[in-house]
Amino acid sequence: MSPRTTLAVAARVLTQLRRDHRTVAMLLVVPCALLALLWWMFDRDEQAFSALGPPLLALFPFVVMFLVTSVTTLRERSSGTLERLLTTPMGKADLLAGYGLAFGLVALVQAVVAVGLSVGLLGLDVRGELWVLTLVAVLNAVLGTALGLLVSAFAETEFQAVQFMPALVIPQVLLCGLFVPRAALPDTLDAVSEVLPLSYAVQAMREVQASAVWTSDLAVDVAVVGGSALLALAIGAATLRRRTA
Amino acid sequence: MTNNEVPAVRVADLRVVRGTRVVLPGLSFEVPRGQVTGLLGPSGGGKTTLMRALVGVQRVAGGRVEVLGLPAGTRALRNRVGYVTQAPSVYPDLTVTENLRFFARVLRAPLGEVAQVLEQVDLVGHADALAGRLSGGQRSRVSLAVALLGGPELLVLDEPTVGLDPVLRRDLWALFHRLAADGTTVLVSSHVMDEAQRCDRLLLLRDGVLVADDSPARLLAATGADDVESAFLALVDRPATCHRHPGLEHGVPVTTHEGSVPA
Numbered sequence: 001m002s003p004r005t006t007l008a009v010a011a012r013v014l015t016q017l018r019r020d021h022r023t024v025a026m027l028l029v030v031p032c033a034l035l036a037l038l039w040w041m042f043d044r045d046e047q048a049f050s051a052l053g054p055p056l057l058a059l060f061p062f063v064v065m066f067l068v069t070s071v072t073t074l075r076e077r078s079s080g081t082l083e084r085l086l087t088t089p090m091g092k093a094d095l096l097a098g099y100g101l102a103f104g105l106v107a108l109v110q111a112v113v114a115v116g117l118s119v120g121l122l123g124l125d126v127r128g129e130l131w132v133l134t135l136v137a138v139l140n141a142v143l144g145t146a147l148g149l150l151v152s153a154f155a156e157t158e159f160q161a162v163q164f165m166p167a168l169v170i171p172q173v174l175l176c177g178l179f180v181p182r183a184a185l186p187d188t189l190d191a192v193s194e195v196l197p198l199s200y201a202v203q204a205m206r207e208v209q210a211s212a213v214w215t216s217d218l219a220v221d222v223a224v225v226g227g228s229a230l231l232a233l234a235i236g237a238a239t240l241r242r243r244t245a
Numbered sequence: 246m247t248n249n250e251v252p253a254v255r256v257a258d259l260r261v262v263r264g265t266r267v268v269l270p271g272l273s274f275e276v277p278r279g280q281v282t283g284l285l286g287p288s289g290g291g292k293t294t295l296m297r298a299l300v301g302v303q304r305v306a307g308g309r310v311e312v313l314g315l316p317a318g319t320r321a322l323r324n325r326v327g328y329v330t331q332a333p334s335v336y337p338d339l340t341v342t343e344n345l346r347f348f349a350r351v352l353r354a355p356l357g358e359v360a361q362v363l364e365q366v367d368l369v370g371h372a373d374a375l376a377g378r379l380s381g382g383q384r385s386r387v388s389l390a391v392a393l394l395g396g397p398e399l400l401v402l403d404e405p406t407v408g409l410d411p412v413l414r415r416d417l418w419a420l421f422h423r424l425a426a427d428g429t430t431v432l433v434s435s436h437v438m439d440e441a442q443r444c445d446r447l448l449l450l451r452d453g454v455l456v457a458d459d460s461p462a463r464l465l466a467a468t469g470a471d472d473v474e475s476a477f478l479a480l481v482d483r484p485a486t487c488h489r490h491p492g493l494e495h496g497v498p499v500t501t502h503e504g505s506v507p508a
Contacts, residue, residue: 016339079336080333084330242301
């Protein structure tokens with residue numbers, strides 16, 4: 001791996017994104033609009049908004065970055081630029097890390113805006129520090145990016161890549177404790193939820209909300225989310241083959 | 246200069262199978278250094294597969310592929326070989342200069358070369374245009390410019406002149422010969438037979454089998470044909486060609502070039 005190449009990839013991805021004004025606007029506006037909608041829905045129930053807000057702050061970057069990355073990578077594959085890059089001295093990990101870095105930065109901006117709106121304007125009640133909330137959101141974005149990179153290795157078209165969203169993301173959303181508390185899930189599903197990274201992200205968000213200090217539970221959850229992102233990137237690098245049929 | 250004893254490309258018994266289809270049943274040939282070698286033949290004959298094997302992105306089923314004396318695809322080769330894919334592989338949402346600067350960084354080539362390669366492919370006037378806004382021919386020249394970065398010793402160009410007007414085609418072939426004169430080995434594929442006359446040496450590939458490996462002049466002399474297209478047809482119609490004996494191309498009368506090495 002070479003930091004120079006990683007940075008070159010990240011800078012390139014960001015330059016491409018900068019040209020796509022509509023996507024940038026959607027990345028920043030959509031999460032905020034959805035949070036505002038949620039706040040409006042629970043007009044008379046501040047507690048409900050406070051219970052759902054933090055998990056959603058974890059969810060948006062995850063879903064959005066998963067989609068953006070899987071489509072972008074697939075485009076790179078079908079346009080032939082990936083094949084060309086694989087004939088250069090670039091390490092496979094450089095490419096994936098570059099993507100992770102670029103979309104991680106985008107997620108940072110997205111999270112700052114969404115957290116700012118939720119806490120500043122919509123009155124989301126958070127006891128812990130806001131930067132931890134932002135950190136978990138960014139880690140989730142990197143996780144989404146990493147999973148997006150991983151599935152793009154198994155998709156041949158952009159249609160297929162987008163179909164991985166319901167297949168891989170929605171089960172995590174259903175089982176993360178948002179709809180049914182994890183303790184109330186049937187044992188088998190609770191066990192499944194135990195190995196899904198999104199469960200830890202949602203748990204981390206709730207801990208930040210409930211406690212003003214770093215608890216050991218929070219540290220474990222943050223570590224699990226970060227570790228899963230790195231693991232998915234590593235598997236993504238391993239499944240990226242220089243030689244193809 | 247690099248070691249000129251070793252040919253730029255040395256392929257022995259290369260076998261490539263895609264799915265159930267045998268694309269290259271067992272190919273053997275060499276490409277000498279410092280020349281423009283044309284890889285010609287009809288579409289679907291295995292040209293792209295062969296080129297992908299040379300740059301190390303094709304899964305091969307057997308045989309040896311050596312490039313500049315090293316196994317194809319070796320890490321040490323990756324900035325010594327320039328590759329242009331058939332479809333222009335550049336980012337449409339980056340400008341020409343941004344594309345070149347990105348690839349220069351990846352290839353660890355000096356950024357100063359960007360202006361130089363732009364001039365070589367005659368795109369200085371489009372330096373700040375988005376690649377996606379360019380015409381097909383211009384975009385394929387951006388793709389070629391990327392391959393020129395870092396001054397590669399071998400250029401593998403998959404149909405770089407398709408869709409270009411005659412003037413541009415002439416200019417590009419002149420560029421290929423200038424590069425060759427400076428010591429670069431250029432391997433160009435084309436399915437347009439009249440481009441063959443512009444090569445120092447020809448490899449005619451059909452159904453994964455080499456039907457000729459010689460200079461255009463010798464090929465015409467041996468077949469008595471007026472142009473390469475007729476020569477190609479004459480070879481294909483000849484019953485005793487190497488079809489049944491892949492790897493024995495050099496046994497065919499037209500391929501008794503001194504440089505060709507029997508397997």
